[in-house]
Amino acid sequence: xxxxxxxxxxxxxxxxxxxxxxxxxxxxxxxxxxxxxxxxxxxxxxxxxxxxxxxxxxxxxxxxxxxxxxxxxxxxxxxxxxxxxxxxxxxxxxxxxxxxxxxxxxxxxxxxxxxxxxxxxxxxxxxxxxxxxxxxxxxxxxxxxxxxxxxxxxxxxxxxxxxxxxxxxxxxxxxxxxxxxxxxxxxxxxxxxxxxxxxxxxxxxxxxxxxxxxxxxxxxxxxxxxxxxxxxxxxxxxxxxxxxxxxxxxxxxxxxxxxxxxxxxxxxxxxxxxxxxxxxxxxxxxxxxxxxxx
Amino acid sequence: xxxxxxxxxxxxxxxxxxxxxxxxxxxxxxxxxxxxxxxxxxxxxxxxxxxxxxxxxxxxxxxxxxxxxxxxxxxxxxxxxxxxxxxxxxxxxxxxxxxxxxxxxxxxxxxxxxxxxxxxxxxxxxxxxxxxxxxxxxxxxxxxxxxxxxxxxxxxxxxxxxxxxxxxxxxxxxxxxxxxxxxxxxxxxxxxxxxxxxxxxxxxxxxxxxxxxxxxxxxxxxxxxxxxxxxxxxxxxxxxxxxxxxxxxxxxxxxxxxxxxxxxxxxxxxxxxxxxxxxxxxxxxxxxxxxxxxxxxxxxxxxxxxxxxxxxx
Amino acid sequence: xxxxxxxxxxxxxxxxxxxxxxxxxxxxxxxxxxxxxxxxxxxxxxxxxxxxxxxxxxxxxxxxxxxxxxxxxxxxxxxxxxxxxxxxxxxxxx
Numbered sequence: 079x080x081x082x083x084x085x086x087x088x089x090x091x092x093x094x095x096x097x098x099x100x101x102x103x104x105x106x107x108x109x110x111x112x113x114x115x116x117x118x119x120x121x122x123x124x125x126x127x128x129x130x131x132x133x134x135x136x137x138x139x140x141x142x143x144x145x146x147x148x149x150x151x152x153x154x155x156x157x158x159x160x161x162x163x164x165x166x167x168x169x170x171x172x173x174x175x176x177x178x179x180x181x182x183x184x185x186x187x188x189x190x191x192x193x194x195x196x197x198x199x200x201x202x203x204x205x206x207x208x209x210x211x212x213x214x215x216x217x218x219x220x221x222x223x224x225x226x227x228x229x230x231x232x233x234x235x236x237x238x239x240x241x242x243x244x245x246x247x248x249x250x251x252x253x254x255x256x257x258x259x260x261x262x263x264x265x266x267x268x269x270x271x272x273x274x275x276x277x278x279x280x281x282x283x284x285x286x287x288x289x290x291x292x293x294x295x296x297x298x299x300x301x302x303x304x305x306x307x308x309x310x311x312x313x314x315x316x317x318x319x320x321x322x323x324x325x326x327x328x329x330x331x332x333x334x335x336x337x338x339x340x341x342x343x344x345x346x347x348x349x350x351x352x353x354x355x356x357x358x359x360x361x362x363x364x365x366x367x368x369x370x371x372x
Numbered sequence: 373x374x375x376x377x378x379x380x381x382x383x384x385x386x387x388x389x390x391x392x393x394x395x396x397x398x399x400x401x402x403x404x405x406x407x408x409x410x411x412x413x414x415x416x417x418x419x420x421x422x423x424x425x426x427x428x429x430x431x432x433x434x435x436x437x438x439x440x441x442x443x444x445x446x447x448x449x450x451x452x453x454x455x456x457x458x459x460x461x462x463x464x465x466x467x468x469x470x471x472x473x474x475x476x477x478x479x480x481x482x483x484x485x486x487x488x489x490x491x492x493x494x495x496x497x498x499x500x501x502x503x504x505x506x507x508x509x510x511x512x513x514x515x516x517x518x519x520x521x522x523x524x525x526x527x528x529x530x531x532x533x534x535x536x537x538x539x540x541x542x543x544x545x546x547x548x549x550x551x552x553x554x555x556x557x558x559x560x561x562x563x564x565x566x567x568x569x570x571x572x573x574x575x576x577x578x579x580x581x582x583x584x585x586x587x588x589x590x591x592x593x594x595x596x597x598x599x600x601x602x603x604x605x606x607x608x609x610x611x612x613x614x615x616x617x618x619x620x621x622x623x624x625x626x627x628x629x630x631x632x633x634x635x636x637x638x639x640x641x642x643x644x645x646x647x648x649x650x651x652x653x654x655x656x657x658x659x660x661x662x663x664x665x666x667x668x669x670x671x672x673x674x675x676x677x678x679x680x681x682x683x684x685x
Numbered sequence: 686x687x688x689x690x691x692x693x694x695x696x697x698x699x700x701x702x703x704x705x706x707x708x709x710x711x712x713x714x715x716x717x718x719x720x721x722x723x724x725x726x727x728x729x730x731x732x733x734x735x736x737x738x739x740x741x742x743x744x745x746x747x748x749x750x751x752x753x754x755x756x757x758x759x760x761x762x763x764x765x766x767x768x769x770x771x772x773x774x775x776x777x778x779x
Contacts, residue, residue: 134433138428141427141428141436142428144420144424144440144443145420145421145424145447145656146655146658146659146662147659147663148659148662148663148666148667149663149666149667149690149712150417150447150450150454151451151712151713151718151726152722153444153447154722154725154726157440157441157443157444157447158444160440161440161444164436164437164440165437167433168433168437171433182433183432183433186433187432206659212662212666213666257721258721261717261718261721264673265669265670266666266669268672268673268676269669269670269671269672269673270665270668270669272665273666273668273669273672276665359428359429360428360429362429363429363430363431363489364431364432367431367550369546369547370543370547370549370550371542371545371547371550372432372434372435372489372539372542372546394746451711451726452709455709455711458692463689464689464712667690667714670714670715670718671689671690673714673715674714677715
């Protein structure tokens with residue numbers, strides 16, 4: 079069932095991320111994986127890593143909530159979202175790996191920090207660690223899922239059949255994530271003085287990392303017809319965020335943006351200090367036992 | 373009058389029919405059930421921690437996904453079980469308070485630390501395996517809501533056990549270091565797993581009445597024996613040994629003989645002296661307390677909405 | 686202000702042509718969140734499943750066997766419990 083093959087969930091098994099894999103079958107071939115003619119494969123791989131790393135690293139952050147959520151029902155909801163994103167990451171890394179000659183695990187566990195292409199928003203600590211709380215986590219989820227939903231809705235038209243299929247499947251998931259975040263944003267914005275204050279603080283914490291989401295990277299610019307230009311998403315995402323914040327009685331933070339580092343940011347493999355620790359934890363066991371099978 | 377009710381209750385139980393939430397039941401039955409189901413629910417929730425400990429470090433993305441889904445299942449199991457207690461008039465909030473104040477217990481096994489990734493596999497195989505032995509009979513327990521919750525839980529637990537065993541099989545096919553890791557883990561979990569069935573029958577206080585009420589269906593020692601019989605061939609297939617020099621087949625009994633767990637250690641852990649007792653409770657307490665403002669905010673929002681709806685009507 | 690959320694009973698129609706069946710209960714602050722939680726907890730977000738959530742306190746019930754004053758003041762919480770819906774039969778055993 080679902081855990082055995084990164085592409086399996088594309089095949090329409092609705093209960094995919096639930097049942098535990100029992101048959102341990104070879105990767106399935108139900109997804110068209112041909113490369114479209116004329117596409118720069120290295121650029122395609124780099125693009126898949128960008129979108130895959132966003133999902134992988136954010137999933138890693140979200141799963142920190144497991145056993146720490148405000149209520150059992152919410153624990154389950156956050157784990158579902160983390161699982162969805164992990165599923166997206168596995169498909170995208172697998173696609174990148176088809177070009178690079180590596181599997182999903184080699185890409186997740188054996189790349190160094192400078193090789194990760196995720197945006198900073200995915201990696202910063204927004205709680206349950208000291209960098210935030212449930213409000214900050216919801217603020218990040220709202221921004222991230224609104225942006226990624228807009229991105230995936232355009233990516234459905236990608237010339238790459240795998241990206242198009244991943245986007246099609248991910249769309250429903252992301253719509254759910256965005257709705258979850260929006261519901262909570264409204265409840266926390268409106269609930270009590272404390273929740274209003276915390277939710278506003280959460281927005282202030284993540285806002286400097288919003289601008290990076292819309293910066294066009296040369297890889298994206300080069301992949302016409304395959305990649306989505308994130309700059310084109312800005313007004314749609316702005317509209318969504320403004321609507322949700324207004325319904326929640328929250329103030330949209332000023333558009334301060336985190337400065338780039340010598341002109342570079344996450345898409346160039348230049349990260350925040352949090353990233354090294356995140357990777358150290360995520361990768362250490364895999365790297366400690368070279369040649370091991372899991 | 374009261375005698376009639378009691379008679380009807382006894383007959384229902386004797387006939388293997390189910391007691392349902394609004395039926396008359398003896399106070400002792402209700403209290404015993406609440407205690408037992410709550411303890412079971414707490415075990416699921418505390419049990420998220422030892423395995424959750426490895427989600428961030430899972431060595432492949434597939435294992436990460438499986439582990440996260442498994443720990444999430446445990447939250448679901450806890451939720452179903454708390455619901456079962458609520459049919460008896462208990463309240464989840466109140467039970468959670470009792471847990472974090474140390475007034476109600478959870479399975480002592482979760483006070484043992486998970487030290488390597490092999491522990492994830494061994495917990496699935498032995499700990500979930502022992503839990504299944506304990507729980508399968510409860511699918512026929514006399515209290516309907518509990519029995520129904522257990523049916524669903526047992527189905528999911530059998531997936532858990534299977535994934536644990538499959539992880540270990542994979543590791544045993546790997547490097548020598550991995551095989552050593554599995555054996556080391558088995559050495560640390562075997563005795564605690566046997567202790568999960570509770571003290572020997574001779575010392576167990578609650579068994580007799582619980583058996584009569586069909587809340588419990590087999591004695592601790594019967595279940596322990598069953599578990600040993602089941603596990604030995606599985607260990608052989610895996611290529612690991614159990615750390616018990618007295619473990620051997622007894623052809624006369626048609627069962628395995630085995631040694632006695634260290635009951636002093638058992639009682640020490642039960643009484644709070646395990647490696648992780650304080651940590652587990654502190655973790656749960658922190659999650660609950662840190663979440664208070666969120667629960668309060670959602671309740672406040674709902675109250676405001678209800679008022680404005682009323683105003684509009 | 687109490688921080689504990691009210692109890693909701695959850696009914697699921699697994700597929701078209703079937704009745705909604707009581708599958709269990711959960712806590713949620715309001716109906717919308719109860720629906721979301723029900724999807725996560727009881728249907729695992731299976732598309733095409735219809736869910737009802739009902740405040741447990743709103744259910745009125747008859748109970749032929751009821752003689753016990755225990756429940757009298759708290760009303761008729763009849764659906765207090767999971768009658769879990771069908772589970773696939775191909776569950777593996779070790």
